Amino acid sequence: MSMSRTAVAAIALSTILVAAACGSEPPPPPAAAGGGVAVDTATAGTLTGRMTFIGTPPVPQTLRMAGDPACSTGTGSPSDAVLIDANGGIQNVFVHVKDGLDSKYSFPTPTDTVVLDQVGCRYVPRVLGLRVGQPLDVVNSDDTFHNVHGMPSANVEFNEGQPVQGMRTTRTFPIPEVMVRFKCNVHSWMAAYVGVVAHPYFAVSASDGSFTVAGLPPGTYTIEAWHERFGTQTRQVTIAERGTAEVAFSFAAAASSN
Amino acid sequence: MTWLHRYARVLAAATLLLIAAGGLVTSTESGLAVPDWPTTYGQNMFTFPLDGMVGGILYEHGHRLIASGVGLLTIGLVIWLGYVERRRWVRRLGWIALAAVIVQGTLGGITVLFFLPPPVSIGHAGLAQIFFCLTVAIALVTSAGWRRPDVEPVDDPVLSRRMVTLTAVVFAQILIGATMRHTGAGLAIPDFPLAFGALWPSSWTPDIAIHYAHRVGAAIVTVLVIANVIYLRRTWPNRRELARPAWLLVALLVVQVSLGALVIWTGKQFVINTLHVATGAAVLATSLVITLRTFRVRVADALATA
Helix, strand or coil, rough: CCCHHHHHHHHHHHHHHHHHHHHCCCCCCCCCCCCCCCCCCCCCEEEEEEEEEECCCCCEEEEEECCCCCCCCCCCCEECCCEECCCCCEEECCCEEECCCHHHHHHCCCCCCEEEEECCCCCEEEEEEECCCCCEEEEECCCCCCCEEEEECCCCCEEEECCCCCCCCCCCCCCCEEEEEECCCCCCCCCCEEEECCCCCCECCCCCCCCEEEEEEEEEEEEEEECCEEEEEEEEEEEEEEEEEEEEEEEECCCCCC | CHHHHHHHHHHHHHHHHHHHHHHHHHHCCCCCCCHHHHHHECCCCCCHHHHCCCCHHHHHHHHHHHHHHHHHHHHHHHHHHHCCCCCCHHHHHHHHHHHHHHHHHHHHHHHHCCCCCHHHHHHHHHHHHHHHHHHHHHHHHCCCCHCCCCCCCCCCCCHHHHHHHHHHHHHHHHHHHHHHHHCCCCCCCCCCCEEEEEEECCCCEEEEEHHHHHHHHHHHHHHHHHHHHHHHHHCCCCCCHHHHHHHHHHHHHHHHHHEECCCCCCCCCCCHHHHHHHHHHHHHHHHHHHHHHHHHHHHHHCCCCC
């Protein structure tokens, strides 16, 4: 009798623990992809712009990678969290159409794979965009251990080991989410950010801070720009038929300066 | 000193080392550096190559190896107690410790597999302290000083109540600290000794509340320790078995509060963070030792034949 009570108590405890651990329900399947109308490329316009930094750029933190000989550069190397060129252009700002896209449009899910590589114990690229349902390959090009820890809030969290060079982990994200953080817990400095969006209108700023989003149907949109340290900003932009609109985002230093 | 007592002390020391190693894991955010459990990157944890212990794997896998060692030591203790210990309640204490370390290992696995959910991680941190207290208690009750005291043990219900209160408050304070740690609220208040430049924060979030509660807890523990040591000095001035751990408690408290301040001032430097966790456990264990010694007459004698 006491054994069965113990067993019941153990099962109850396990259930409670697993329930506490699991927490939320699994996310729903991808939303229906619009109203079936394709964007008329003949009338589509283009959005261009530049991300600039105002003020004195923060000094990059020096990463100490000595914990893993396969990563170590001896003297340490600068963090790539904040990259600002001599003219104030900010690299790795994710920009996307946040609102205003007509729901009549549909955008077939691309089948080509987006690659997030791990090279020299860094994620390359650090910031990238991905479509809902599009495969993302996370590759280990280093001769060391990595763990790929995806930390979404709307999609399902995961953590996979990549102990061997050349290993790849393929994931898709069924729910739009800006941004999904990726982390390697083996190498605490490693971070990447993936913007998962339901349409093709997104870009990541280049080293001079410039970006281009092409093929936008005419209309008025809310454009959001995101940077991992400087936060988010939005702008209203109107795209005329076959027109090109420009938008500028200016960021200032946040509290931390890495 | 018997070999069983020596063995129990080694287990208690190994457990403190294990708690420190666990503190190192959270302080370096390495808890998920090994994504699988009980295997390590698909390999048997005992055959995982040493040259693979890089970065966060060193801390997480090292923690698991030390935990396995502590588990084996606990099994050894239970067997040893079963052979040589006449007091049934001490043997039972060994079994409870074994059950605790098994549950503790399982909690450690669950928290890794479910990406460190705070309730499980906090439970893991809390049970670690309980298991440590069990090992310290076993080491104490297997000592010659406990079994054959040179002088009549202190029998002071007031002191007992005071020490039980202190030990319970220290444990609660550690749980609040674990909650702060596992919810990322360690720097929710970035300055010390003030909080946002004032004694009372002007705005509150759950993180600030947890953090502030930990500071209030530290103040309460400090007051209780001072009050209890003063009481002890006045009431039992010549009892070395109480005075020595009491002074150790004061010293540990000073170190612990200093480390708490340094955690803030260094922005959670991982060595400081880890020492803060380990010293907290040492404060709890020291308070427990004094508490148990004040119960020696009433409880141990009552259980002498049990």
